[in-house]
Amino acid sequence: MTDKHSVILEFGHRYTKCGFVQELAPRAIIRSVVASSHGKEVELASLSGSQLDQAFKTIIQTIYFRYLGVNYKERKVILIETLFTQNNVRQSLINVLYQHFEVPSLLIVPHHLMTLVPYMVSTGIVLDIGWKEAMAVPVIEGITLVNSVKYTPLGGKAINERIHDELIDRKAILRKNGVEKVYEESDRFDDFVLENIKVKTCFIAPFERGQLMLEHKAGLKEAPDNTPKDVYFHVDQNNTLLIPGGLRESAGEILFELYGEEETVATLILEVLLSCPIDYRKTLASNLIITGGTSMLPGFKHRLKMELLFLVKKIEKYSNNIYIDKFMFHPPLCKENYIAWLGASIFGSTDVVAMRAISRDTYLKTKGCFVDWSEWRPQPLNKI
Amino acid sequence: MDVINEIFATNKVLYQCACGHCKPLTHIYFCRYCLKMRCKDCVYHEVDSQYCQHCLEYIPTIDAKLKKNKCASCFQCPNCMHTLTPRTFLASVPSETDPNGMTTRKAQFLLCSYCKWSSKDVGIPDQFIGSGGWPEIEAPNRKRVEGLVDHYRVIAQRERMEKEKKRINPRPGHAIHLLDKYGISASLSAKLTESLRTKAYSGRISSNYLSASKSLTDIKLEPSLATDDVEPLDVDTFYNKDLIESEISSIEQRLMQVEMQPNTVSQFYPISKMLYVKRSLRCKECDHNIIKPEYNSSSIKFKIQLSAFYDIPEVKIASTPKLIPHKESMVELTFKNPYQYGMHVCLQPLKDEEMDESITGKIILPKAEFILECKDDTLEPELDSTQKTRYNDDPQLITFRRGNKIGLRLTVIPEIDSGRCRVCFRLRHDFVNSVVQNKSTGGSEPQVSWISHKIYVDLGPVIESKESIA
Ligand SMILES: [Zn+2]
Ligand SMILES: [Zn+2]
Ligand SMILES: [Zn+2]
Ligand SMILES: [Zn+2]
Secondary structure (H helix, E strand, C coil), X not given: CCCCCCEEEEECCCEEEEEECCCCCCCEEEECEEECCCXXXXXXXXXXXXXXXXXXXXXXXXXXXXXXXXXXXXXXXXXXXXXXXXXHHHHHHHHHHHHHCCCCEEEEEEHHHHHHHHHCCCCEEEEEECCCCEEEEEEECCEECHHHCEEECCCHHXXXXXXXXXXXXXXXXXXXCCEEEECXXXXXXXXXXXXXXXXXXXXXXXHHHHHHHHHHHCCCCCXXXXXXXXXXXXXXXXXXXXXXXXXXXXXXXXXXXXXXXXXXXXXXXXXXXXXXXXHHHHHHHCCEEEECHHHHCCCHHHHHHHHHHHHHHHCHHHHCCCCCCCCCECCCCCCHHHHHHHHHHHHCCCCHHHHHCEXXXXXXXXXXXXXXXXXXXXXXXXXX | CHHHHHHHHHHHEEEECCCCCEECHHHEEEECCCCEEEEHHHEEEEEXXXXXXXXXXXXXXXXXXXXXXXXXXXXXXXXXXXXXXXXXXXXXXXXXXXXXXXXXXXXXXXXXXXXXXXCCCCCCCCEECCCCCCCCCCCCCHHHHHHHHHHHHHHHHHHHHHHHHXXXXXXXXXHHHHHHCCCCHHHCCHHHHHHHHHHHHCCCCCCHHHHHHHCCCCCCCCCCCCECCCCCCCHXXXXXXXXXXXXXXXXXXXXXXXCCCCCEHHHCCCEEXXXXXXXXXXXXXXXXXXXXXXXXXXXXXXXXXXXXXXXXXXXXXXXXXXXXXXCCEEEEEEEECCCCCCEEEEEECCCHHHCCCCCCEEEECXXXXXXXXXXXXXXXXXXXXXXXXXXXXXXXCEEEEECCEEEEEEEEEECCCCCEEEEEEEEEEEEEEEEEECCCCCCCCEEEEEEEEEEEEEEEECCCCHHHHC
């Protein structure tokens, strides 16, 4: 049983990662979707109740047979979840794993702490920019300051929406079956296409450039010239889109545009610092860990650093309270979209799994008291 | 038209599985050991064997694990996911025997016959035949990750030892103490965090985590070093150069190579083909195999296949009547015996407690039992009339009889004013078990049991009366 490496699962809003402990990367990163009875794709995040249970059954079965090639009854499972995992989602997963798949044991680990594992640091801010939201989680000496966690709905999805809007605003030219027309609302491409427009053509502009774009948006200045080159994007056999160069640099600006009280990806970090004990602010600002697929856009980290330096000096709220002139980042040990997974792979290869995981027997015996997993203490194990 | 209807009409008749799910007969298994219906949701799915879909090689489980479920000799195109074809050619290389001369050796490159991507395009060197296949790309972080695994193992072992010591003399709150080393529960329970936070503020918690790692003298591993030296955007490339979309990889292509996630097509590397799994299914109640495929990877046959389709009478709607709310209509259902033994069949109404709200019509069932002949492919179907006389069929009830198939005329009464009319009944029949022998007769006689299935029949929408439309 010992050489049977545990399975690690992480169900993100957009992507699901699966693989085995002690491996360097997930075996696969797949979309968090299942096929509906009409053959259409349904996002796991849009489901609840028995439909969600059924969807988890389907996707987990696909993971085990298509990507992992192992039997679910023979492997312990480590499940990565974020602080905001909804209770019903967790409950559904727990039930499906223990009752339907009869996994021998399950350990739930928090995403942000697993992100710290590969770096061997115990104090820092984990900034996770995924699909639905960006979230900054401060950790001091291994302890999560739950009340200081900040989040905002900025992520891959927001950029996709922005790309769609800008294609309309900038009157992008779409060649449809050989006929040229202006892209409009009814041409809306699905998230697959928008995501590839983003991944293939967009980037995060340098700070100064961002300022120019912001001034233009506020109506103070002309649109900055020297925009990037337009790009022909082949949507499919019949559709070709001419992506305006301006869109390529400005779509990602949504992460940094500051309007009034709204959050940007950079203010999230400063807000976290504001709500953390003064003694720790410097250490936290010197230990920034960036994770999540959206942070992989070219130029992102540099821009974030410049934004932080700017805001901390120019915005009163921050300059009066945070005396920091340096923000330091930990270089990623792997691609940013699976750092937490790698952390769990390292963490899960230790005795911890045997000690902390909750066996199926224990689960079945104590089922009634599973109000909230986090309230659950491993007492029954200690009494034996 | 009728044929197409037939194929798509399978959802009209549903059988209830032992687990409660209702499925068409083709989606249901029948466990001959516990004599119950099973569906894919109530059987164990197991990895039976693994094989490469391309070269059809059967790969023993242990090798499959070592190779991370990948075929050692087949590759997929990193550009379009088609299978790559190895192209062999004669390359001239310096001779081993004559330092000045040249000799030829067989070499290979990989080519996609679909999109024409080739390992030559992206500068991957050709491989000589017999040199042991294409090298795998080494992950750049391997050493560090291996070091980290060792490091955390030592910490975890220490924690385990501490925990074992404490087990003898437990003190209050020790569970929390154990957990805070990794902060796991702390992150999840606000109440707990609050108490730990106060401790952290007052500086009384010296990090167990850090102190433990400091004493790990045997594993010299430094924590990650943060830097404010972050690489700026390559402005020249993004602002001044043309971007050719086809040279940049898509998100799907990147995720095919999780470790490297190449941004450009020029960084692509051939992808090892993933092995396919042949599944076997096992009954959750009695542990017997329900589906067991043959080992031969090119075979699509099964060693064991207990599909209900082979054992259980198939019910179909032969003719749908006009369904008028609360009025009697005649519906014709056919029953077909797919099994090698004949069956005595009777239809039974549901008990009150078995009714549910999806049932929207009443069906009047015959009291009499009827016989379904066994399936026999070798016999020419007898004439209707001869069979009919043999079984003394009631012409009011039985519309036709042809071999193992029989037609029944039944009365239904829709109990709704609009919507679909669904009726439900139990089909009870005897089953001669050819697999499980009867123990009491010393195993010489096949065991005969009576079983029954709950069957839902969707007859279609009722005709709404004119008053209700108006
Ligand atoms: Zn079932
Ligand atoms: Zn192969
Ligand atoms: Zn190809
Ligand atoms: Zn059984």
